[in-house]
Amino acid sequence: MKKVGSGRLRLSNLQIVAIGYFCVCMIGTILLLLPISAVKGNTTLLQAIFTAVSACCVTGLVLVDTSTHWTLFGQLVIMILIQIGGLGFMTIGMRFMLLVRRRISLREREVMVESINAYQLGGIIRLTQEIVTGTLIVEGIGAALLAIRFIPEFGLTKGLFYSVFHAVSAFCNAGFDLMGIKEPFCSLVPYANDFLINFTVMALIIIGGIGFFIWEDLYKHGLQWKRYYLHTKVVLATTGILIFGGALLFFIFERSATGAEMPMKERMVSALFQSVTCRTAGFNTIDTGSMSEGSKLLSILLMFIGGSPGSTAGGIKTTTCAAFVLYMISGVRREGSATVFGRSLMPDALGRAISIFTINLGVVLIGALILCALQPFSGIDAMFEVFSAMGTVGLSTGITRQLTAASAGVITLVMFLGRVGSVSLASALLEKKAKPPVTLPTEKIIIG
Amino acid sequence: MKKVGSGRLRLSNLQIVAIGYFCVCMIGTILLLLPISAVKGNTTLLQAIFTAVSACCVTGLVLVDTSTHWTLFGQLVIMILIQIGGLGFMTIGMRFMLLVRRRISLREREVMVESINAYQLGGIIRLTQEIVTGTLIVEGIGAALLAIRFIPEFGLTKGLFYSVFHAVSAFCNAGFDLMGIKEPFCSLVPYANDFLINFTVMALIIIGGIGFFIWEDLYKHGLQWKRYYLHTKVVLATTGILIFGGALLFFIFERSATGAEMPMKERMVSALFQSVTCRTAGFNTIDTGSMSEGSKLLSILLMFIGGSPGSTAGGIKTTTCAAFVLYMISGVRREGSATVFGRSLMPDALGRAISIFTINLGVVLIGALILCALQPFSGIDAMFEVFSAMGTVGLSTGITRQLTAASAGVITLVMFLGRVGSVSLASALLEKKAKPPVTLPTEKIIIG
Ligand SMILES: [K+]
Ligand SMILES: [K+]
Incomplete structure (x- = not known):
């Protein structure tokens, strides 16, 4: 009897996640290929695959304009793919966090034993319920706020659908939009000076991209900073620095580019929006292609960093x-361990950080080099496109529609790797070490 | 009496190196400002500082053409600055290696006890003598080979001086050249199909950039791969992969750019030369500005990596x-430690690698963003310039001469940080930890 058990096909977490998402992408592709999905009834296989992967991986890069190419049915398929993608990644992320919690220090364990037990009792079903409920509440509020603008503009039915679609797309950090009816591929540019739309979308992006773990901690401990987990403190501090630091730099870089003719208030809001959307939502209120070169570089950097773990965001x-910055500081100060907010980071974070960083950087650099070899894009545009795909951002300087089949294939693969690969890698890295430590003799090499 | 001792000004290694190089740069600046240094007798302060820092830090970026702006005296000053810079960094690098050796595992200590004793007996003077002797021999052979071409072309005196100057510049990975008499700022482009010059210069670059530690190991153990230190094996393997992998990619990227009209043999040699020169010599046999965007991206990557520790190279x-790649592999394989060639890397290499990587990346990104904010360069050209300065490479797509005073100041600072900052940082990181390990409670954060 034992033999049957060990003879079963055993899949690692990594394989389960990858296969699961691959199947969702395939089903999405088939649905999008149906004649009822496209207005003109014809969609190429490449367009369907690219759109399905982009939606399911909540990337938001598009070969065809979402509002004019697809019918209502096609748009619903895309919205559902986005919701599955977004929720799926959050749920998976949350499960890994539970794994982490189970292996924390004794002292910490005492503090949070209650919440662990809650999850252990209710199990994964209850956890998923909580995530789904939270998601629907936030998306509902977001849709209601967007409806204030969209219903007067588009009428009740269309306005309502537009509100829901954009709320889902923003919360899931997908970056798909239906504003192409105004001007193809224009994203939220027509609403650049509509502060209600701007701040609603930004709020949805930030809440979706900050991770369920943070929501829970904030929900439990309110504004009592000292009672937050270290993880919450690090995420909040880093997110704040990236958003406001990024906004300040975009404001400076765009002073003589896209911001040249804007009034001051609008310039400030659009700089803030650009900073929020870069990690990793992918809407835009200014034309990405006409941004200054400095802004493009900064965007690439922010796209690479992305959102927070256990969220709908990538990067x-x-x-x-x-972790990189804290370890650098500890190295320069010649301290034994990286510390922040009165705590030391667990040393194994270092290895995980290097693994994730190196793989991500490796994929984007190889991708950008291949793209440059295939088509005569400018280096910064090629990097922008690949970093956008890998970070599941979905911003583009406009070269997506110029991609040949081969290049589009590369971008599709990078989108899949950026989302599914990263999540399953993070999962694999968090699991208990399967192999015993290697006992080879150690030897120094000289670094730097 | 004790008070006097403890009252003395105590400088860290980091400060000694930085101040020392700062003084050399200042003396160089003053010498270059003298009327006898410049052909037309007038050099601006910015030009003098930029050239002195570029020479002393063996970077090779120039605001003015070395062969037409400077007199023989000025060129001699530059050559001496290069030699001081190159030798200085090698000697400093070597001292740090001795520090490392003193703290290696017992098993390793037995193997190399002889060589340590040799150095400890003879002390730093003997060590420096060995480095100087090795340097002069290699540079002498290089100059002799270059003279075969240069004496017939330029006559005995000038040909000899040109041979020595270029041998020193190549060995020290400085990238300064005197070929501007043919065409301003043309570097070695006129010799693109001269295989003797190509291979001599490549050999000098590689020998200078691979580090004294490797010379010594090769000298002692000949071709017995198994008896090499792990450091030697890692350096040789990585260098080989980077040179030949880089050459292959340059060959592909330049097929329809600069390589379009070259015969096959020349295309292969120029791809190889470009791959060697990128890390971190800075000569060029093809016009850097007209390279394809893919080649520029690849160059940026190679410039960032640079040469090997304890050599004249930067990066x-x-x-x-x-180390990054090995730790990534060990992370993905879920092994406890990074292994290569039957050895585990010492865990502290991880922290050092992250510190150096993060600081270097931080400086180049900030530098590139500032450059983009100051002047309307294309993002890839701005990155190319700053990565070139930080890696002390000296290649440029041609924007060096368009730099305003502010931008030139930024590049000067980056050159100094790239060379002196990196060396002194590496030194500081290698010293015994001064502070006791922090005993704050550890807490996990979720990575990736
Ligand atoms: K996105
Ligand atoms: K150089």
């Missing part, structure tokens, strides 16, 4: 970025 | 790059 994550 | 170093 190497705010905590990885923070 | 984060081959071993840091190797």
